[in-house]
Amino acid sequence: SAHWQSQHLEINGNAAPATWHDFSGFQKALYTIDYPVKGDTLIAEQLAQQLQALGVSTSVNRLRPFDHGVWSPLVHLYPQADVPIVQLSLPQHFDSYACFQLGALLAPLRAEQVLLIGSGSVTHNLAQVQFDSAEVDAEAREFKYWLIHQLKQHMPTALD
Structure with missing residues (x-):
């Protein structure tokens, strides 16, 4: 999610992340949305290890809530919040080629039935x-x- 920028790649390893309303100035109803989806700590740890083995500086963040870059599209795609989510940050120093390379490293996960979504605009x-x-x-x-x-x-x- 481009809403989460960090010094190096971080993976959300929070088992039960809160719904973070990280914006202001909108209708009150938007702030009442709760998306109680589960995180997946095992996948977050495994992914971090795999990326580190490939030379990507990676850490797991077990405290981060899900920002609106995660829950605002997923509340429509999976309204029952029944698909576990693992969010990745966008490292501030990544240029378009580094993002492309990260995508190529993540692409094999599709064969493991992992859905990869890039959210934002x-x-x-x-x-x-x-x-x-x-x-x-x-x-x-x-x-x-x-x-x-x-x-x-x-x-x-x-x-x-």
Whole structure:
């Protein structure tokens, strides 16, 4: 989740993370949402060990709650909160290639029936969002197309 940035890669190993309402200025009902999904400490520990063995500086954080980058999409995908979740942070020094490499390291988990989700949005200025309109802010639209162009021009095709 891009909502959790850290110095190095951290994996949420909290067995029962709280629903963290890490935002402000929204309707009161949003702050009453509770997503009581379980974490998976065993998978978090195993994943940390696997990534460390591959040279990725990784630690397990057993205290972190789930931020809205986790629960806001998953409350719609899994409303019963019946799928255990393991959240990864986004290391602050990771560039697009480092993120691509991490994704390649995580890709084999799909064969183990692990669903990998990258949540978030291209832009995140909620103060300018008009929820009652389908209109997209011109700056956000311009940035979106610039980003798509950059990704097409500089997308890695294989790991070094």
